[in-house]
Amino acid sequence: MNNQKIAEILNELRERKSLIHNITNEVVTNFTANGLLSLGAAPVMAHAKEEVEDMTSNAQALILNIGTLDENKVKSMVLAGKAANEKGIPVVFDPVGAGATPYRTKVARNMMDKIAVTVLRGNAAEISHMIGQQWEIRGVEAGETGGNKVDLAKNAAKQFNTTVVITGKEDVVSNGTSTYLVENGHEMLSKITGAGCLLSAVIGAFISTEKDLLTGTVAALATYGIAAERAMTRGGEKGPGSFQIEFLNQLNNINSEIIAKHLLVKEV
Template structure:
């Protein structure tokens, strides 16, 4: 990877900590406490405001908006649309996490409703969720990816082009694309897959980065690299899930520019190279 790209990634956490942007979440009740904490630990400020009567006012104070359909209801989706439209009016970046899209009609239809009704800036999900939203076949088991047809890099590129946004697909390797280029992030640890909510937490970090960095592909790739490095460092301290969770929180909190620059493994390719990634 070109050193200047790595330098840009490494500089983002310091900017988040200096600016302490407010990140408005309308999110998953299963991991709401964890996503609030990870937002704090990266240096931003979380607010979890879901009521349709207040979301437009709340997002007016925010620097980024997270929409996560993990525990959706029709009323919650309506609140997301209200908040998202106000965010669009104000130029506040919107990050959508389409948890479980493809598992049920409600989830798939709700994710598509948000994608078509709002200007989403970053779509962060697993390969199956993103594949389904791109009109491809995939298998989803509950809220987890069970299988896709095709190449995750190509899916990221094609869905980015279809919706005019940045796509971040997370898994053993992470793929981030704006439709023109693809960033491949090779950080992380298998233990991260044993914790509920690591995907949701990564979405919160992506939003915190997008609050201070308007190159959304750079912001998403940098956020996923940081979270992956934190997972690697946490695994050096614990191989058990409970203590690993505490350790990954600590490593996100402790992450500095030098560590991120030294350990981030990110490569950027032309979109035409997707079929070989």
């Protein structure tokens, strides 16, 4: 993975101002929209069953996030997901809290049956519960790591026949055959709500312009992590409140020179 390629994808999504349709949770809606705008994409939030298919059809990526789920939202997600599949629009699925309750786990697994998900992104606990393992989860947060994240990502990618991202201190991306580790990021991201949810939307923005899913996904993770590192030396170190604001600034400011200096990606 080279920094030139990452910069190219970022420039293209900015030029194109990719429209990202989010059906997401009530906690992170505003932060996700602001994060996508800062990066250079165009967010839209819409979840009414009467309009989701039309909205998705006009978008360059669809993000499905079950953070605050209910039956209506789940129905809308399936409708939108099917519309995206028909039109060849990439779908990112964030199974927030899978494993925390049986309902969430069931909905998350059903989603993988009903929709062709392009990229599945979660913390290690969520992904483990999706494939029948039970790593510790507390609400929407992963507990202590319950095993090898590289193996977990590979297994999930094979089982679902898709690209899987597991985030945490290091991020793992696997399609079951090739696997990458992205070491950019900062633990302050775990002190603000929605860091994972916004990342899922950012992955959608990157794969809206890059058809090679491993490349697009790794590019998204590295860009996001480097923006967080930069935020921590420009005011974010004061605490989570300042960090959240400065992180948005750095998603806006990040460019090819900054990426070239800080990129930490390896194939494993």
